Amino acid sequence: MSVDRRIWEHPVLTWDRGEPVKFTFDGKGVVAYKNETIAAALYAAGIMSFTQSSILHRPRGPFCMIGKCSQCLMRVNGIPHVRTCITPVEEGMVVETENPHESEFPTPVSSLEVERKTLSYDVIIVGAGPAGLSAAISAAKAGAKVAVLDQSPYPGGQLVKQTHKFFGTKESHAGTRGVDIADVLLSEVRDHENVDLYPMAQAVGYYAPEGMLTAVRTDGVNRYTLLMMKGRRYIVATGAMERTLAFPGNDLPGVMGAGAAQTLMNVFGIRPADEVLIIGAGNVGVIIAYQAAQAGIKVKAVIDILPKTGAYLVHAAKIRRMRMPILLRHTIKAVYGDGKVESAEIYEVDENFRPVPGSEKEIRVDGIWLAVGLTPSVEMLEKFGARMKFVPELGGYVPYRTQYLETSAPGVYVAGDASGIEEASTAIMEGRIAGTSAASSLGLGGDELEEERRQAMEWLDLFRESPDYKRIKQGIQKVLMGERV
Amino acid sequence: MSEKKLHPAIICRCLDRTQEDMIGAFHMMIDFLGIDGADINAFRRFSWGTTGFCQGRGCLALMQRIYVNEMRKLDVRISPDELKYKARSPAQPVPLGIFAKNNLEEV
Amino acid sequence: MKVLVIGSGTIGTSVSQELADKGVDVEIYDAKYLGYGATSRSLSVFSVQQRDRRLVKLALESVELAKELDRRLKEEANFPIGIFGERCPHVSVAFTERDYEILRDYSEVWRSEGIDVKDVSPGEVKEELLPWVDENSFYRALVTYDDYKAFTFPFTLGRVGLMRMKGGKVYKYREIKDFDTGGGRIKAAVMEDGHKADADVFVVAGGAKSREIAKKLDDPVKPIRVTTAGGFCTEPYKYLFKPVITVESKGYRLTQTLRNEFAAVVYDMGIDNPSYDIEESLRLLERIATVTVKLFPSFAYINVLRQWGAYLDYTDDGLPIVGWSRKYENLYYIYGFNNYGFSIGTAVAARAAVEIADGRRDQFLEDFRPYRE
Ligand SMILES: Cc1cc2nc3c(=O)[nH]c(=O)nc-3n(C[C@H](O)[C@H](O)[C@H](O)COP(=O)(O)OP(=O)(O)OC[C@H]3O[C@@H](n4cnc5c(N)ncnc54)[C@H](O)[C@@H]3O)c2cc1C
Numbered sequence: 001m002s003v004d005r006r007i008w009e010h011p012v013l014t015w016d017r018g019e020p021v022k023f024t025f026d027g028k029g030v031v032a033y034k035n036e037t038i039a040a041a042l043y044a045a046g047i048m049s050f051t052q053s054s055i056l057h058r059p060r061g062p063f064c065m066i067g068k069c070s071q072c073l074m075r076v077n078g079i080p081h082v083r084t085c086i087t088p089v090e091e092g093m094v095v096e097t098e099n100p101h102e103s104e105f106p107t108p109v110s111s112l113e114v115e116r117k118t119l120s121y122d123v124i125i126v127g128a129g130p131a132g133l134s135a136a137i138s139a140a141k142a143g144a145k146v147a148v149l150d151q152s153p154y155p156g157g158q159l160v161k162q163t164h165k166f167f168g169t170k171e172s173h174a175g176t177r178g179v180d181i182a183d184v185l186l187s188e189v190r191d192h193e194n195v196d197l198y199p200m201a202q203a204v205g206y207y208a209p210e211g212m213l214t215a216v217r218t219d220g221v222n223r224y225t226l227l228m229m230k231g232r233r234y235i236v237a238t239g240a241m242e243r244t245l246a247f248p249g250n251d252l253p254g255v256m257g258a259g260a261a262q263t264l265m266n267v268f269g270i271r272p273a274d275e276v277l278i279i280g281a282g283n284v285g286v287i288i289a290y291q292a293a294q295a296g297i298k299v300k301a302v303i304d305i306l307p308k309t310g311a312y313l314v315h316a317a318k319i320r321r322m323r324m325p326i327l328l329r330h331t332i333k334a335v336y337g338d339g340k341v342e343s344a345e346i347y348e349v350d351e352n353f354r355p356v357p358g359s360e361k362e363i364r365v366d367g368i369w370l371a372v373g374l375t376p377s378v379e380m381l382e383k384f385g386a387r388m389k390f391v392p393e394l395g396g397y398v399p400y401r402t403q404y405l406e407t408s409a410p411g412v413y414v415a416g417d418a419s420g421i422e423e424a425s426t427a428i429m430e431g432r433i434a435g436t437s438a439a440s441s442l443g444l445g446g447d448e449l450e451e452e453r454r455q456a457m458e459w460l461d462l463f464r465e466s467p468d469y470k471r472i473k474q475g476i477q478k479v480l481m482g483e484r485v
Numbered sequence: 486m487s488e489k490k491l492h493p494a495i496i497c498r499c500l501d502r503t504q505e506d507m508i509g510a511f512h513m514m515i516d517f518l519g520i521d522g523a524d525i526n527a528f529r530r531f532s533w534g535t536t537g538f539c540q541g542r543g544c545l546a547l548m549q550r551i552y553v554n555e556m557r558k559l560d561v562r563i564s565p566d567e568l569k570y571k572a573r574s575p576a577q578p579v580p581l582g583i584f585a586k587n588n589l590e591e592v
Numbered sequence: 593m594k595v596l597v598i599g600s601g602t603i604g605t606s607v608s609q610e611l612a613d614k615g616v617d618v619e620i621y622d623a624k625y626l627g628y629g630a631t632s633r634s635l636s637v638f639s640v641q642q643r644d645r646r647l648v649k650l651a652l653e654s655v656e657l658a659k660e661l662d663r664r665l666k667e668e669a670n671f672p673i674g675i676f677g678e679r680c681p682h683v684s685v686a687f688t689e690r691d692y693e694i695l696r697d698y699s700e701v702w703r704s705e706g707i708d709v710k711d712v713s714p715g716e717v718k719e720e721l722l723p724w725v726d727e728n729s730f731y732r733a734l735v736t737y738d739d740y741k742a743f744t745f746p747f748t749l750g751r752v753g754l755m756r757m758k759g760g761k762v763y764k765y766r767e768i769k770d771f772d773t774g775g776g777r778i779k780a781a782v783m784e785d786g787h788k789a790d791a792d793v794f795v796v797a798g799g800a801k802s803r804e805i806a807k808k809l810d811d812p813v814k815p816i817r818v819t820t821a822g823g824f825c826t827e828p829y830k831y832l833f834k835p836v837i838t839v840e841s842k843g844y845r846l847t848q849t850l851r852n853e854f855a856a857v858v859y860d861m862g863i864d865n866p867s868y869d870i871e872e873s874l875r876l877l878e879r880i881a882t883v884t885v886k887l888f889p890s891f892a893y894i895n896v897l898r899q900w901g902a903y904l905d906y907t908d909d910g911l912p913i914v915g916w917s918r919k920y921e922n923l924y925y926i927y928g929f930n931n932y933g934f935s936i937g938t939a940v941a942a943r944a945a946v947e948i949a950d951g952r953r954d955q956f957l958e959d960f961r962p963y964r965e
Contacts, residue, residue, distance in 0.1 A: 054828075055501035056493070063498075063543070067577065070499055070538030079893045081538070081578070081827050100538060101500075101852060102830045105724060106893035112582040151577075205574030207874040214874065216579050226583050228874075246504050246547050249492035336489045343489075375546065379576050390565035396546075397569060517669070517753030518626065522762040526625045526632075530745040533851075538827055540897065573898035574872045578827060582892025584874075584881035589687060589842070592879040 002031075003046030007269045007295050012163045012177070015269040023093035030095075038084035038095055039065065039072045040268040048253040048340050050074065050084065054101030059339050061253030064242070065260035067151065067202070071251075073100045076221050078107035086151075086200075087221055108222065115225045121147045121196075123438045124213055124231030126203045126380050129157020130424045131416025132237035133185040134431030138452060139235075139438055140192035142445030147229060148195065149215050151202040154267060156182030157239055157416075159424060161262035163291055164315070166424060178424065179266075185428075201227060206234075206383040233411050233438040236381050237431060240374035240395065240417035245279065248334035254341030258288045258371035265295045273367025277344045278302040281326050282310035283423075285371035289319045300363050303330040303346055305353065332368075333360060341366050374421045381418065384409040393475025394420030400479045403457070404437035405430060408481065413438055420475060426463060432456035496551070497544040499537020507532050507548060511555045520561055525568045528552055541572060593617065595948065596781055596791035598768050598805065601631035602748050603926055603937050604797035609751040610945030612758035619760065619789065620752070621781070623767035627748045629799040633823060633870070633902035635845055635857050636747060636934045637836050638740040640707050641682055643698055643910055646959060647936050648705040654938035655740055658747075665750045669757065675750055677741040677850050681721055681835040684734045685887065691841045692732050698840075699734050710735045721835050724888045739836050742934060743850055771809060778809075778920050793948055795924045800868060800905035802913075802927035811919045813962040816928050817906045820865040822876045823857030824899035825849075837887070844883045854894060856880045859904060859931040870901040906930050912937070914944055914960040924948055925962045 006017075018034030025042060032041030039050065039062050049059035050072045063069040067086035075096040076082040080103035084095070098104075123139045125132045128150035136148045154160050162178025176184070189195050201217040213234065217225040242257040249255070254273060258280070264272040276297055278285050281304035289299045302319070307329050309316045320326060333345040348359035375396035378388060386399040386407035398420050399407040406413050413434040416427035436453035439445050464473055493503040502510070510532035514523050517531070525548075528534070534548045535541030549568045556563045586592055593616050597604045600622035608618045622628060638658060640651045658676045665671035684699075686692035699709045711734055712720075714727035721735070752762050770782040771794075780788040796802045800818040821843075833848035846856040858879055877899055885892045907913060907928045917923035926944050929937045943954045 053498065053501045058492075058495075058501070060498065068539060068542050070543070073538065080829065081895050101828050105829055105832065106890045108890060108893055111889070112580060112892040114583050114585075202577045204576050204579055205872065205874075207574070208871050209869075209873040210875065212874055214575075216575075216577070216583060224580070224583050241542065243546060244543060246494040246496055248494045251495040251498055252492065334491060336492070338490070379572050382571050383574060383576070388569060390569070397565075517749055517756070518762060519756055522626055522752060522756075522764055524625045524764055527749065530749060536851075536897075538897070573900055574877075575896055575899070578895035578897050580893050581824075581826065581881045581896045582885050584877045584896075585885035585892060586878055586882045589882060589886060592842070592875070592882045 005044045005046060005271045007265070007271055010269065011294055013179070013266060013269065017269070021089055021091045023089055023091070023095055025095045026097055032089045034089070036089055036268060038074070038076065038087050038089050038093070040085070040264065040270055041089050042084070043264060043272065044268070044270045050253070051097060052099045053251070054099055057099070058251060059253055060251060061256070061340070063256050063260060065263040074098065075103065077109045079221055080104065080106060082221055087218065090220060110222045113223045116228065117225060118228045119147065120230045121145050122231070122442055122444070123233045123235060123435070124229055125149070125235040125237060127157065127237035127239055127416070127418070128155035128197065128199070129237060129239050129416055129427065130159055130181070130185065131427035131431035132157070132235065133189055134428045135235045135237060135415055135435030135438070136195050137185070137188050137192065138432045138435030140189070140195045142436065142439035142449045144194065144439045144442060144444050146195045147198060147231070148189070149198045149201045149203055151200065153200050155186060155197060155199050161259070161266045162287070163266060163294060164287055181424070198227065203380055206380065208385065232442055233413065234384065235413040235415055235434045235438055236384070236418055237414070237416045237434070238377040238380055238418045240421055241377045242370065243373045243375055245332070245370060245372055247332050249336060252335055252337050252341050253339065254337070254366055255335060255368040255370070258284050258369050261367070261369045262288060262291065265291060271295055271297055273297060273365070275300055275365045276367035276369055277346070277363055277365045278369045278371055279332055280304055280371035280373065281316070281328065282371060282373065283312060283315065284374070286311035286315045286319055288369060288371055289324050290315070290322070293322055293324070299324045300365050301325045301327050301346070303327045303332070305329065305331040305349060307351070335368055341368055344368055374417065376418050376420060378418060381407060381412070381414060384412045386412060389479050391420065391475045391478050393471045398479055400481045402481050402483050404483070405434040406437065411441070420472065422472060426460060429456045429460040429463070433460070496547045497532070497534045497537060499539050499543070500533050502532055502534060502544070504551070507534065507551050508555060511551060515559070520559060525549070525552060525570050529570065535570065538578065540578070545570065593793065593949070594619070594791045595793045595795060596621065596789055597795045597797055598781065599629070599797035599799060599802070600626045600748070600752070600762060601629045601797065601799050602634070602933050603799070603929060603941055604795070605748045605751040605755070606938055606941035607795055607797060607926060607945050607948070608760055609755040610942050611949055612755040612760040614945065614949045616949050617759065618755060619791070620762040621766045621768055621789070622764055625764050626752065626762065627745065629801070630902055630904055630933060631748055632744065633821070633900050634744055634934060635823065635847065635855055636742045636744040637845065637847065638742060639682060639836070639932070639935045640702060640736055640738045641684060641698065641838065642932065642935070643701060645701055645704055646956070647932065648702060648707065650936045650939040652705070652738070654935055657938050657942055658740065658742060661747070661751065664754060665746070669750065669753050671746060671750055673743070673746065675743045675746040679737065680739050680741060682736050682739040682838065683717060683721060683835050684838045684840060686731045686733065687839065687841060688731055695734050695840060702736060707736050707738055724890055726887060726889050729886050741836070741847060741850055747934070768805070773809070773920065776920060777922050793922045793924060795926060795948065797926050799927055800903050802905070802925065806925070809919065809923070811917055813925060814907065814913055814964055816913070817908070818865045818868065818903050819906060820861045820863040820869065820901065821857065821859050821904045822861070822873065822899065822901040823855060824877065824880055824896050826854040827895045827897050828852035829854070829894070839883055842879060842883050844880065846884060853897070856884060860906070865903045868903050870903065872899050872901050876901065904931060911960050912940060913962050914940055914957050915962050918963060
């Protein structure tokens with residue numbers, strides 16, 4: 001009997017998986033669904049080991065599920081190095097494993113089809129999360145011609161993966177589930193005829209000599225669209241990247257980033273594991289523990305090296321009520337297993353983060369999820385030439401910016417986690433500030449636009465009044481520039 | 486606990502560099518270039534980190550940490566701003582045919 | 593004797609290491625990180641396909657020196673990998689009959705130095721060397737068999753290691769901004785923060801930026817042209833593609849590197865680059881992609897991993913600039929290495945080191961002097 005790790009019953013989510021499609025994996029038939037990517041379909045079929053590492057020949061499985069970590073590379077229809085986690089399945093596809101360092105040259109079954117589009121916009125927004133979508137709505141209201149690019153097939157950014165209700169102010173959609181906020185923002189974006197949304201379009205570069213932003217949309221293994229775009233203003237709302245940790249066994253299939261686990265569970269409706277250990281008891285770790293339970297996965301423990309959880313107490317209390325152990329002052333020693341995760345060894349640390357002798361515990365799990373923090377995704381900002389600084393309070397390297405979120409690169413704005421790690425509510429408000437500012441710098445909009453910006457800035461200030469934001473506010477001071485002239 | 490194989494801690498998944506390999510590469514860099522010649526770019530070159538399929542997304546942050554820690558052992562304090570390494574385009578590996586034009590005369 | 597070398601490219605590091613070997617006290621200063629300039633953007637192929645007989649001779653000499661360096665790095669510095677690969681074929685492709693005629697003229701130069709050259713049809717190229725090539729895509733090709741691939745970084749950084757073993761020093765992020773001069777001599781090099789470094793001899797190996805140094809010193813040396821160049825590198829694949837491919841008419845070169853990646857470069861985009869910009873450009877990517885796919889259609893599916901911009905220093909006669917300044921008796925210039933800093937520069941740097949350390953003039957370098965017309 002073949003394995004099926006798909007979730008067919010869930011308290012909140014349902015999935016439109018599409019029609020069944022068949023493909024072969026190393027010669028064996030696999031049944032998948034049209035709306036799945038190759039990696040998702042393989043995971044659903046119980047396959048965890050996707051490649052052999054290049055030198056040590058270790059088995060590896062997907063770690064990020066968004067086309068970045070390179071642990072899911074396979075040969076598809078004779079094309080080597082296909083990122084299977086972002087490539088949709090197609091009927092009759094031939095999928096094969098290979099050592100990516102030693103792969104044969106391409107032997108494609110069909111030639112590459114590229115559609116080239118040259119486009120101009122008033123405002124081009126990279127990233128369709130809460131910040132990018134909000135920016136698009138604000139700029140569009142002012143009458144700007146707007147494009148929004150996102151690498152994912154499902155715009156909405158991190159919101160899409162959130163099944164819990166948000167709190168905060170009404171203006172930032174408090175009381176609504178993340179997925180639903182994404183829907184609200186998206187439908188508002190779609191109401192504006194002057195906004196073009198480009199899902200599955202990965203911005204690959206900004207070329208200063210040509211003044212051109214290029215993005216590539218993958219329409220299939222052999223079909224691509226190359227978007228060559230010129231914007232009068234740009235807003236970078238690329239969100240954040242997950243941090244990783246170095247520990248023995250950190251590359252075993254089954255160890256993955258929290259985001260990858262969320263993508264599998266919530267986007268594709270696939271159980272990434274049966275029993276997990278979650279590393280990191282901040283908001284992400286705690287929320288994902290709750291989501292795991294919703295998906296029918298047993299959370300053996302949520303551990304954090306710090307003496308107190310960084311998560312909102314409501315969330316932490318909720319998972320404690322569900323009897324999931326949150327072990328503070330604990331960290332991971334090693335992960336064991338033959339070809340995949342079989343168990344994890346954790347230990348306690350003292351106030352100086354030194355191991356407490358004899359505190360080692362072994363936990364049997366088949367999944368380890370890392371929720372050890374986020375760091376701003378600033379690559380595109382670098383390509384625009386924005387000046388950056390390392391600000392620990394904001395999670396890493398972030399751009400200098402004005403109060404209107406314009407960076408040191410003229411006409412290039414930043415919003416959301418890319419400007420510093422905060423959360424969806426602040427991302428929405430930053431998006432509005434960047435969107436209104438970009439539009440108004442083009443001479444668009446009038447008093448209403450000014451008013452919207454004023455309000456967004458006021459809400460943002462109000463939100464950041466909370467003591468939790470003291471550190472973040474200090475961080476922002478370090479990269480705040482005077483107004484541009 | 487039954488006898489279990491202790492796996493290496495992998496820093497660079499793409500080119501299979503373990504924590505030990507990375508620390509070894511760091512010290513080789515210091516042997517060759519000295520502290521005055523070393524920097525994050527040289528570390529990348531001695532270790533091959535950031536040059537694989539993931540374009541540094543998996544390893545750079547871990548490498549920066551190793552760099553700071555190992556330098557501290559040599560009594561050198563490194564500010565994170567010195568460790569900024571500008572990632573190159575394309576931001577995602579893309580088939581080169583995407584950028585090919587039909588005629589040689591056009592390029 | 594103490595020598596201060598400006599620039600840690602392949603030229604600066606080669607001269608320095610050769611000097612250190614002769615017991616000279618050497619210090620290298622670079623404005624950026626080590627190897628920052630053209631060197632770290634190079635394909636570092638050692639090629640005999642040069643346009644001048646003197647250069648072909650030097651290219652052959654460079655290969656022997658590089659083999660020796662490879663041996664020493666392994667034996668003296670325990671360097672874990674080889675830095676110099678095997679001999680490989682070099683296929684120069686002519687897209688048109690006209691390109692072919694130009695190539696044939698160059699090949700006479702190669703032949704005159706005893707290099708074996710084969711004039712082959714596209715079918716023969718496909719059959720014997722490159723099964724992936726589209727034989728309808730080009731007119732003819734000329735093939736030589738005496739080129740070598742080197743590992744760019746170990747080559748330069750390894751040299752720094754050998755030099756330091758002999759007591760040499762190297763400093764990153766120290767730009768030489770000015771000089772203290774007097775009595776027809778350079779007394780000290782001055783850095784941005786006012787820090788001064790003195791030496792008996794100063795060597796300018798700043799690549800394209802050397803012209804700024806000469807300008808600062810108001811020394812009327814031969815002008816150079818600085819052009820925009822660049823390249824890209826792909827993901828690694830099984831090492832099957834041994835030859836080096838050049839398309840002279842597009843300033844294009846491609847090979848699979850010793851790290852299994854494909855690296856392709858354009859030497860001269862036909863754009864002058866007065867600001868030494870190293871910005872990545874779309875047109876560079878397009879040129880490399882177009883030529884590559886034209887020749888090797890299935891390579892359309894090879895993934896580009898990273899690209900880079902570069903600048904190169906060209907002289908109008910195609911020869912480098914090597915020798916003592918006439919204005920300052922202890923100032924030595926060595927730059928203008930076009931697209932052959934590894935191929936030719938390796939031998940020239942070794943010869944220059946002899947001139948600097950022993951004060952002897954090398955007859956072979958006479959044609960490269962800084963004040964020639
Ligand atoms: C894309 C490309 C491909 C190439 N392929 C090949 C090839 O296959 N084979 C081959 O033989 N050659 C090749 N070349 C050419 C070769 O790389 C160059 O000729 C060679 O690197 C030049 O070395 P250099 O040391 O003279 O200059 P550079 O490498 O430019 O080094 C000069 C250094 O001096 C420093 N500097 C400048 N001014 C100052 C100052 N005032 N103070 C302190 N430091 C200063 C700079 O920062 C720089 O690091 C290629 C070049 C390019 C760009």
